[in-house]
Amino acid sequence: MDMIDRYLNAVAAQLPQDERADIVAELRDLILSRFEAKEEELGRPLTEDEQEVILREIGHPLVVAARYRKGPDSLIGPELFPYWLFGVKAGLLVLLAVQAIGLFIHLISGTDDAGQAISHAFHGFFSSGLTLIGAATVAAAIFEHYEIRPKWMTQWRVKDLGAFGLSDPAAWGVKVDPPKPPKAPKAPWGASRRTEGWPGGEYLFSFLAAGMFVLWWVGVLHFPPFSSIELRGQDAIVTAAPVWSTLFAPILVYALIQMAVDLNSVFRPYAVRIRALARIPIALVGLWLTWRISEAGHWFTLTRGEETARVAGDWSLLDLNALQWVEGAGNLSDVAATLSVVMVWALAISALSLICSIILNLWRLARG
Incomplete structure (x- = not known):
């Protein structure tokens, strides 16, 4: 089996069976034309190393097969990724708050081993966090694969966007140091003075x-x-x-x-x-x-x-x-x-x- 056949077999293994033959034939023609052009340029047959270079330029078999495969090319596409990221950030912050409150109550209740209580809190946060990330990823992957778009993604309203500050660490009291904006003029007495960041955190x-x-x-x-x-x-x-x-x-x-x-x-x-x-x-x-x-x-x-x-x-x-x-x-x-x-x-x-x-x-x- 020559190098072209090994390459095409690796690509074909990742393709749907009903389209495999046509795609492999198209790729074979592409590879042979690239080989012939290079041989004509050099004036001699290509060595195995030179053939290897051309096949690498065409791409890894997994990447090439993905170009022909139907469906999404990524687990979470660019349209869904911002929603996934928001859900993960907000969920982790909620889990952190719950674990912190539970740890505080546990410590003041009279635990004999404060170190063990802190260790359990960290373990609970990380295990719950990994579960949250996994569940969010699976849900987003299902949405991506079946092209599901809930109404809250396609029919959103501006007045419903208040809770999106959940994913801002600054709203939870986490210190952040963004570039300082130009100092705004002082508001007149009696005017609304809204604080920076999301005020819903407290x-x-x-x-x-x-x-x-x-x-x-x-x-x-x-x-x-x-x-x-x-x-x-x-x-x-x-x-x-x-x-x-x-x-x-x-x-x-x-x-x-x-x-x-x-x-x-x-x-x-x-x-x-x-x-x-x-x-x-x-x-x-x-x-x-x-x-x-x-x-x-x-x-x-x-x-x-x-x-x-x-x-x-x-x-x-x-x-x-x-x-x-x-x-x-x-x-x-x-x-x-x-x-x-x-x-x-x-x-x-x-x-x-x-x-x-x-x-x-x-x-x-x-x-x-």
């Missing part, structure tokens, strides 16, 4: 955090379980007080409404007055929930064997002198006292932030 983080809380609150996620967790170094069980059962439904509804407002803000980040109008009653409900929790006076019970201690208190614990962490964890009552102080201060900070939210949204409602 609302997306709030939506994800509220979503993680809702999943944990209803028992889908377990970091830590609501009924009991193991305190680091204490081997103690934390049991919820009755106030949490009483307020279970109001807190769930409150979180779901907060998620709805945040989701609307993701797609409509510049709807300032509508968002402010929704967040004022939400903050008022949050203040009511904070007051109900604080008035209960008893929030958790610690149990270790026969020993028990209550995490309870009132506003009298709002004392800077009380903010002293207990040295050593042998006394369960000391741990309960420390947690009581933390709980009171957390409620106070929550109430203060809600009051500030009401004032800020009233100002936004007035100013737009």
Whole structure:
């Protein structure tokens, strides 16, 4: 078998059988004409090395066969690639946020091995990321092969483009250093001052955090379980007080409404007055929930064997002198006292932030 036959056999193996003979015949004529032209130029028959050079100029058999094969020449074509890239970037950023929130909650819940928790978070992100990239690639390849074009690709509207900022790392707080544009003139007082980048990033983080809380609150996620967790170094069980059962439904509804407002803000980040109008009653409900929790006076019970201690208190614990962490964890009552102080201060900070939210949204409602 001469060199031309070996080359054509390699090309034919990649071609559809019903078109193989015609394409191979066309390629054979092309190769023979190239050989004859070169022999006429040199005035002698070509050596094997010279034939090899001409065949390389024609192209690798896989590349040549791809020119004749029907269908797309690439797994993801240039029309679909921007959509694939956006989906992968946005998906990876969402996975990163979810893993970061989960890691934070896991660390503050009292894990014995922080290094292992961080390792699991990295492993979860990379494994989920590879799965996401693979799924996106398979979906894009199917779209490319069967020439599928969903309506959101062909019938898009400008007003629906707000969420495309998801793929901008700067919108997520990632530092980027683009060239500085010329300094714009200062806007007049009262005019709209839109920040650079995509302003929906902060609302997306709030939506994800509220979503993680809702999943944990209803028992889908377990970091830590609501009924009991193991305190680091204490081997103690934390049991919820009755106030949490009483307020279970109001807190769930409150979180779901907060998620709805945040989701609307993701797609409509510049709807300032509508968002402010929704967040004022939400903050008022949050203040009511904070007051109900604080008035209960008893929030958790610690149990270790026969020993028990209550995490309870009132506003009298709002004392800077009380903010002293207990040295050593042998006394369960000391741990309960420390947690009581933390709980009171957390409620106070929550109430203060809600009051500030009401004032800020009233100002936004007035100013737009």
